[in-house]
Amino acid sequence: MRRAHTITVSIAYPYEAAYRFLADPRNYGEWAAVDKDTFRQLENGDWSAETTFGGLRHFRFTPTNAFGVLDHVVFVPGQPMLWTPMRVTPNQEGTDLVFTFYQRPGVSDAEFASAIEWVTTDFLTLKTLLEARRY
Amino acid sequence: MLKARTLTVEISRPPEDVYNFLVEPANLAHWTLVQNGRRHPVAGPNSWAFDGPRGTVVVNFTAANPYFVLDYTMQVGSHVTHSAHVRVIRNGAGTVLTHTSVQQPLVSDASFASEEEWMLSDLLVLKTLMEG
Numbered sequence: 001m002r003r004a005h006t007i008t009v010s011i012a013y014p015y016e017a018a019y020r021f022l023a024d025p026r027n028y029g030e031w032a033a034v035d036k037d038t039f040r041q042l043e044n045g046d047w048s049a050e051t052t053f054g055g056l057r058h059f060r061f062t063p064t065n066a067f068g069v070l071d072h073v074v075f076v077p078g079q080p081m082l083w084t085p086m087r088v089t090p091n092q093e094g095t096d097l098v099f100t101f102y103q104r105p106g107v108s109d110a111e112f113a114s115a116i117e118w119v120t121t122d123f124l125t126l127k128t129l130l131e132a133r134r135y
Numbered sequence: 136m137l138k139a140r141t142l143t144v145e146i147s148r149p150p151e152d153v154y155n156f157l158v159e160p161a162n163l164a165h166w167t168l169v170q171n172g173r174r175h176p177v178a179g180p181n182s183w184a185f186d187g188p189r190g191t192v193v194v195n196f197t198a199a200n201p202y203f204v205l206d207y208t209m210q211v212g213s214h215v216t217h218s219a220h221v222r223v224i225r226n227g228a229g230t231v232l233t234h235t236s237v238q239q240p241l242v243s244d245a246s247f248a249s250e251e252e253w254m255l256s257d258l259l260v261l262k263t264l265m266e267g
Contacts, residue, residue: 001145001147001227001229002226002227004143004231005143006141006143006231006233008139008140008235010136010139012136067197067202069202069204083225085224085231085233087204087220087222089206089235091136091137091139093136094136096136096139096220096237098141098220098233098235100231100233102226
């Protein structure tokens, strides 16, 4: 089993609106580590973009569901797909976001720790973005 | 917003096995201190009553679903004492279980911290049971 690290972020933005925003792949480029201008949908329904961490990647998202599940996979076409678990849940007038990050084979502990910091930064960007939005 | 805290436990067992075990409410008695599970339809279609160390508790479970979500609330009388969001997630051939508790309005910080200690110890019992 890979080592797993889970991040929980509290966001002062209502759950329904947060889920609606995050479940729409078109908004992914607003907060994730991709070049927004290159983010586009492919014919097979997947998405594609240049990432800020290096190189072109494809993306596949979980269809809309009643559980706030937002799992998605960032992959190089033809290589194994490692789904990233992500979910939002209601918390009074706000939202909790839970994200689990895996240490991939060949990634050292130091690289994993660094990657966790980068991912945490993405989620703080998302938190700031949502908390500044109207709903 | 209420405080949320996530516990993560890695289990060397496929997620289907872990989920199928946990989605059956009666199995709660195998790894926590509650006993004598029985349906409690008055509270809801997926609600069960158990005998706990401090009397009867009613647990309201999420119905079985393809996302392996296992949210629940626990109540004593009409008072919700505990609310948590749980997921069983695939990690290679094994499982990661994430358990996010939300501190309920009348629960003190000290009680919440203590409950989380108990919850972690229960989850480690679950891990041992599933891996045995």
